[in-house]
Amino acid sequence: KQRVQQKKVDTKGIRLSVRISNHDFNFRVEQARKFFKKGHKLKIDLILKGREKAHPEKAGEIINSFVNELMNFDDINIEKEQDLTKQGGRFTMILVNKQKKD
Numbered sequence: 001k002q003r004v005q006q007k008k009v010d011t012k013g014i015r016l017s018v019r020i021s022n023h024d025f026n027f028r029v030e031q032a033r034k035f036f037k038k039g040h041k042l043k044i045d046l047i048l049k050g051r052e053k054a055h056p057e058k059a060g061e062i063i064n065s066f067v068n069e070l071m072n073f074d075d076i077n078i079e080k081e082q083d084l085t086k087q088g089g090r091f092t093m094i095l096v097n098k099q100k101k102d
Contacts, residue, residue, distance in 0.1 A: 007039065009039060009040060009041055010040045010041070011040065011041040011042070011043050011094070012035040012040045012041070012042055012043070013042075013043045013044075013045060014028050014031060014032055014042060014043070014044055014045070015045045015046070015047070016028065016044060016045070016046045016062055016063065016066060017046065017047075017062075018046070018048065018052050018055075018058050018059060018062060019052075020062065025066070025069075026069075028066070029066065029069045029070060032066075032070055032095075033070065033073060033075075033076060036070075036076045036078070036095075036097035037075070037076065037097075039097070041081065041094060041095065041096050042094070042095045042096075043092060043093070043094050044063055044066060044067075044092065044093045044094075044095065045090065045091070045092055046059045046062060046063055046090070046091040046092075047089055047090050047091075048089035048090075048091075049089070052089075053089050056086065056089075056091075059091045060084060060091070063084060063091060063093055064084075067080075067093070067095065070095070076097050077097060077098045077099070078095050078096075078097060078098075079095070079096050079097075079098045080093065080094070080095060080096075081094040081095065081096045082094035
């Protein structure tokens with residue numbers, strides 16, 4: 001009975017790049033917003049390739065600006081489940097939409 005009542009939460013992924021264009025960035029923000037409205041978690045991946053690895057600070061800037069864009073929406077309440085982690089040339093962060101309790 002309890003298993004039936006549990007809501008399954010999927011983790012959806014979005015992959016960003018250091019060289020992402022404005023249109024692609026905004027499109028991914030809208031995608032993430034739809035994922036949060038459906039109740040999913042979001043895993044943000046950014047993989048540095050080649051000489052991009054010489055400037056890992058740009059990866060942090062891109063991911064932080066992505067999170068800031070998501071926080072501008074009133075209909076979703078973003079919370080970090082896992083902070084920004086770096087494994088080699090891969091940066092990841094997991095976000096959750098915390099539902100507002102009435």
